[in-house]
Amino acid sequence: MARGIRRLGRPRWMGGDERDADLSQLIAELPDELRLQAVTHSSWTGHRADSYGRLAFLGDGVLGLAVAEHLFRQFPRADIGRLTKIHGQAVSGRACAEVARELGLPEMLTEAAPESTDGGIDAESLLESERAMASVCEAVIGACYLHHGFKPTSEATVAAFADQIDLAQETMLDFKSALQEQLAREGARVTYEVTREAGPPHARRFEVAARIDAEVIGAGEGRSKKAAEQAAAAEALERLKR
Numbered sequence: 001m002a003r004g005i006r007r008l009g010r011p012r013w014m015g016g017d018e019r020d021a022d023l024s025q026l027i028a029e030l031p032d033e034l035r036l037q038a039v040t041h042s043s044w045t046g047h048r049a050d051s052y053g054r055l056a057f058l059g060d061g062v063l064g065l066a067v068a069e070h071l072f073r074q075f076p077r078a079d080i081g082r083l084t085k086i087h088g089q090a091v092s093g094r095a096c097a098e099v100a101r102e103l104g105l106p107e108m109l110t111e112a113a114p115e116s117t118d119g120g121i122d123a124e125s126l127l128e129s130e131r132a133m134a135s136v137c138e139a140v141i142g143a144c145y146l147h148h149g150f151k152p153t154s155e156a157t158v159a160a161f162a163d164q165i166d167l168a169q170e171t172m173l174d175f176k177s178a179l180q181e182q183l184a185r186e187g188a189r190v191t192y193e194v195t196r197e198a199g200p201p202h203a204r205r206f207e208v209a210a211r212i213d214a215e216v217i218g219a220g221e222g223r224s225k226k227a228a229e230q231a232a233a234a235e236a237l238e239r240l241k242r
Helices: 018-028 032-037 053-074 080-090 093-102 105-112 123-127 130-148 150-160 162-173 175-184 225-241
Strands: 191-198 205-212 215-222
Touching: 018 130, 018 150, 032 130, 053 080, 053 130, 053 150, 053 162, 080 162, 093 105, 093 130, 093 162, 105 123, 105 130, 123 130, 130 150, 150 162, 162 225, 175 225, 191 225, 205 225, 215 225
Parallel strands: none
Antiparallel strands: 191 205, 205 215
16 A cells, blocks of 8 residues: 555553543544555555545544534533634644644554655654644544444544643633733733643643732633643633622
């Protein structure tokens, strides 16, 4: 299939958070050739159709429909504007790249890379590219759809993107803006400080404190600084209501 590509063994990244274990399992159960194609860059093979591009095209549609159906059912009173904004953020390139890292796809891509790229793109460059990692994430979803069908793939995909969906909902609610508007009426201004970072690079967690001068009025944590700040602002708003 591809020049110089090593054949992948079974993934070594099973385990971890149960919310993405189902999608990991579906990926692990893919036929070797299909799983390999999902992490093969077009410059690593003699035929572009044998790379992850076609699978990413398919997976993008599967991901979009899976999350759209989930949001449609979860928010029965939300209008099209709100649903569209949450959906767009939840399945964005940034979100897909984050899920790719959580699923261990960078390791799969590195393992699949040829020993010599022979003028092609090296694995390190792809790992640094949000667009490339997002495409690999979509590709494995497309591969799972082809092999397992829509229902199991859809359910596993929504579970794997649960944090991204939550983050999109939080951003839509925008606790930070609501807090600042309330404090502005009192002539105060809030600042946010990262108090702790933990976890490996692909599964980082942040703790953030919301402050007015030296006083901590709220604290929160999340998988990104933005999510942690929103959580801290939400806690601060609750405290101010008391």
